[in-house]
Amino acid sequence: MVYLTRKVEFCASHRYYIDEKSEEENLKLFGKCSYPHGHGHNYILEVTVKGDVNPQTGMVMNLTDIDKILKDVVVETMDHKFLNLDIPEFKDKIPTTENLVLYIWDSLVDAIDGCSLHRVRLHEDPFLYAEFYGE
Amino acid sequence: MVYLTRKVEFCASHRYYIDEKSEEENLKLFGKCSYPHGHGHNYILEVTVKGDVNPQTGMVMNLTDIDKILKDVVVETMDHKFLNLDIPEFKDKIPTTENLVLYIWDSLVDAIDGCSLHRVRLHEDPFLYAEFYGE
Amino acid sequence: MVYLTRKVEFCASHRYYIDEKSEEENLKLFGKCSYPHGHGHNYILEVTVKGDVNPQTGMVMNLTDIDKILKDVVVETMDHKFLNLDIPEFKDKIPTTENLVLYIWDSLVDAIDGCSLHRVRLHEDPFLYAEFYGE
Amino acid sequence: MVYLTRKVEFCASHRYYIDEKSEEENLKLFGKCSYPHGHGHNYILEVTVKGDVNPQTGMVMNLTDIDKILKDVVVETMDHKFLNLDIPEFKDKIPTTENLVLYIWDSLVDAIDGCSLHRVRLHEDPFLYAEFYGE
Amino acid sequence: MVYLTRKVEFCASHRYYIDEKSEEENLKLFGKCSYPHGHGHNYILEVTVKGDVNPQTGMVMNLTDIDKILKDVVVETMDHKFLNLDIPEFKDKIPTTENLVLYIWDSLVDAIDGCSLHRVRLHEDPFLYAEFYGE
Amino acid sequence: MVYLTRKVEFCASHRYYIDEKSEEENLKLFGKCSYPHGHGHNYILEVTVKGDVNPQTGMVMNLTDIDKILKDVVVETMDHKFLNLDIPEFKDKIPTTENLVLYIWDSLVDAIDGCSLHRVRLHEDPFLYAEFYGE
Numbered sequence: 094m095v096y097l098t099r100k101v102e103f104c105a106s107h108r109y110y111i112d113e114k115s116e117e118e119n120l121k122l123f124g125k126c127s128y129p130h131g132h133g134h135n136y137i138l139e140v141t142v143k144g145d146v147n148p149q150t151g152m153v154m155n156l157t158d159i160d161k162i163l164k165d166v167v168v169e170t171m172d173h174k175f176l177n178l179d180i181p182e183f184k185d186k187i188p189t190t191e192n193l194v195l196y197i198w199d200s201l202v203d204a205i206d207g208c209s210l211h212r213v214r215l216h217e218d219p220f221l222y223a224e225f226y227g228e
Numbered sequence: 229m230v231y232l233t234r235k236v237e238f239c240a241s242h243r244y245y246i247d248e249k250s251e252e253e254n255l256k257l258f259g260k261c262s263y264p265h266g267h268g269h270n271y272i273l274e275v276t277v278k279g280d281v282n283p284q285t286g287m288v289m290n291l292t293d294i295d296k297i298l299k300d301v302v303v304e305t306m307d308h309k310f311l312n313l314d315i316p317e318f319k320d321k322i323p324t325t326e327n328l329v330l331y332i333w334d335s336l337v338d339a340i341d342g343c344s345l346h347r348v349r350l351h352e353d354p355f356l357y358a359e360f361y362g363e
Numbered sequence: 364m365v366y367l368t369r370k371v372e373f374c375a376s377h378r379y380y381i382d383e384k385s386e387e388e389n390l391k392l393f394g395k396c397s398y399p400h401g402h403g404h405n406y407i408l409e410v411t412v413k414g415d416v417n418p419q420t421g422m423v424m425n426l427t428d429i430d431k432i433l434k435d436v437v438v439e440t441m442d443h444k445f446l447n448l449d450i451p452e453f454k455d456k457i458p459t460t461e462n463l464v465l466y467i468w469d470s471l472v473d474a475i476d477g478c479s480l481h482r483v484r485l486h487e488d489p490f491l492y493a494e495f496y497g498e
Numbered sequence: 499m500v501y502l503t504r505k506v507e508f509c510a511s512h513r514y515y516i517d518e519k520s521e522e523e524n525l526k527l528f529g530k531c532s533y534p535h536g537h538g539h540n541y542i543l544e545v546t547v548k549g550d551v552n553p554q555t556g557m558v559m560n561l562t563d564i565d566k567i568l569k570d571v572v573v574e575t576m577d578h579k580f581l582n583l584d585i586p587e588f589k590d591k592i593p594t595t596e597n598l599v600l601y602i603w604d605s606l607v608d609a610i611d612g613c614s615l616h617r618v619r620l621h622e623d624p625f626l627y628a629e630f631y632g633e
Numbered sequence: 634m635v636y637l638t639r640k641v642e643f644c645a646s647h648r649y650y651i652d653e654k655s656e657e658e659n660l661k662l663f664g665k666c667s668y669p670h671g672h673g674h675n676y677i678l679e680v681t682v683k684g685d686v687n688p689q690t691g692m693v694m695n696l697t698d699i700d701k702i703l704k705d706v707v708v709e710t711m712d713h714k715f716l717n718l719d720i721p722e723f724k725d726k727i728p729t730t731e732n733l734v735l736y737i738w739d740s741l742v743d744a745i746d747g748c749s750l751h752r753v754r755l756h757e758d759p760f761l762y763a764e765f766y767g768e
Numbered sequence: 769m770v771y772l773t774r775k776v777e778f779c780a781s782h783r784y785y786i787d788e789k790s791e792e793e794n795l796k797l798f799g800k801c802s803y804p805h806g807h808g809h810n811y812i813l814e815v816t817v818k819g820d821v822n823p824q825t826g827m828v829m830n831l832t833d834i835d836k837i838l839k840d841v842v843v844e845t846m847d848h849k850f851l852n853l854d855i856p857e858f859k860d861k862i863p864t865t866e867n868l869v870l871y872i873w874d875s876l877v878d879a880i881d882g883c884s885l886h887r888v889r890l891h892e893d894p895f896l897y898a899e900f901y902g903e
Binding site for chain 4: 095
């Protein structure tokens, strides 16, 4: 069982805000992340798949296939977007790094073919990342 | 003459769009950067000052002073902001990396005291940066 | 169960030396790390907590809380310090990267509230890091 | 149980090609990696060992010993080499990142003494890495 | 005058060897770089252009144009290649980092339109880079 | 004229303190850098030489020669040292990043042979560096 991890970058903006709370409560809870017009990040996504190594190709999964899935499922959807406004999932759910890894896991898990998705790790900036292993 | 460079990070969102042009022309000119709700980055700013080394302190400029200036002038203004909407300068000017270094230079040049501002370099992401030397 | 990792930097100095051994034996055992006046590093600490995502805030643990704990418990104690001399724990124990992760785990484990500490990872430099998972 | 990870760099070239397939099939399967004269990378290897911390030295394994093993077993064999041609293992097996971690694990596992090998992680470039845990 | 720098990565292999010298002399002169089958690197190229900022677009040069030039002129030619064998320029000239920046400058200087090429910087690995400013 | 830059790392500790000032004045001037037992960093040194490219070797200066000079002149002197105590130059001068680049320039300038020293850049940590060009 070998684990293979592919990284891909996308940039997006978001805002942390709970409609039921006041401006002051949101500021207290989320700090600058609650500012009214949102802000953004260069996200770095790490997707790890695991499986046996194909004895002929020497690969767990063909990189061309992984790259196509990441482009179609993640980058096309999230790159250069305002996550709260552009992705229906985040209409009523805050696009925190934690919620983003859950969303990306769900988007990818059925698209990975011939091996299995092991982990989704997302870096919001050089000092914060979240991970999900499927349970 | 020694050059001293301090780096600071801030995250912000922006949108590239010319009102006088159509949606299609903007998309052709700016690609994904013209998407309607904007997107964002983790900016890394490098500010370089130059001057003689103070023989007693061994410093060109006290780091505490540089850090206070960068916090007051740059971070408070730009961090966690949507640059087009939150900074008056960019109401009618696109906040490209090029325009941002010009804006940051103008914001900093008179605040630097006891030595002189040499260069403002701004990284929008790991693959793009702009620089301005004051002329 | 989502894992959230926060990074924080501190700089400190230390020395590797066993009093019961001779200068030569220490040099043989620890190389340059046994030099008499010590040396230092820019440490990068990664603290990982795990837990359920709060459905309202979208967070495993509020970043403001993690940052306050890391500042109070780790940075105030270790940043800009000579670890052998400034931290009682290391009066008779060598502050290797291994011993530091054990010490940081013990300092943090009861301070983390509402979720649980999963891993402490400490980078001494770009080419060495140690990890502890609590057992 | 503490985990200690040492990183080491080496540069090498390789080619992805299956002799039984045509030039076109190889190009379709491996893309640019099948180009006739090969290409290369700056590999970064992370070797993780695990064990108890020696109460006197504060170490899981002496760094001097790890460094000697990595130099003798990995760097001398693989650095500045064309992996398909210079390493017998890869005469009939493609030196993919997956196959390389399996090869490096086998090369190292018996050389690690006094603690145990936990993981071999190899970065081919900043956007791809493979890992093997021994099973 | 604002300077704009775009980075792009490519991987390639090369060999340092002077035909007129013996194997031993080459080994003495170039060390491991003279090994018979070559080796490779993940190169990072930084291309800097300078010019006035277009008052409407806020750009020195459109990124789409820079990216197309870098793809056509640099990446298509050099990525996944063995530089000594695949590029005619290096049939009788060693593809050192120094010679590569001269070659890349010559390849790019006439392709840059509307502003001027300022600097070509090429990183062979994290610890070595060469630069050329056109004279 | 091509510029070639070599990076090398060393770790060292230092303390910022002016004997003629009180503990309080030092703390106000230097902050945590004045703590009594010192602290340390992983320094990254970039040494840039400039010259014509040798038409036979393709090099501005042989890397083996640069590496030997950097090892003998910089690393042997400064690595794993407490700069205030271990280097006579800093007995009565504070080893700030600015003073260190002046010191390293003086140590290197006569050792570089066949081309000329262009710049010494020293990173104290990922957010601060100083540079000296010889005047």
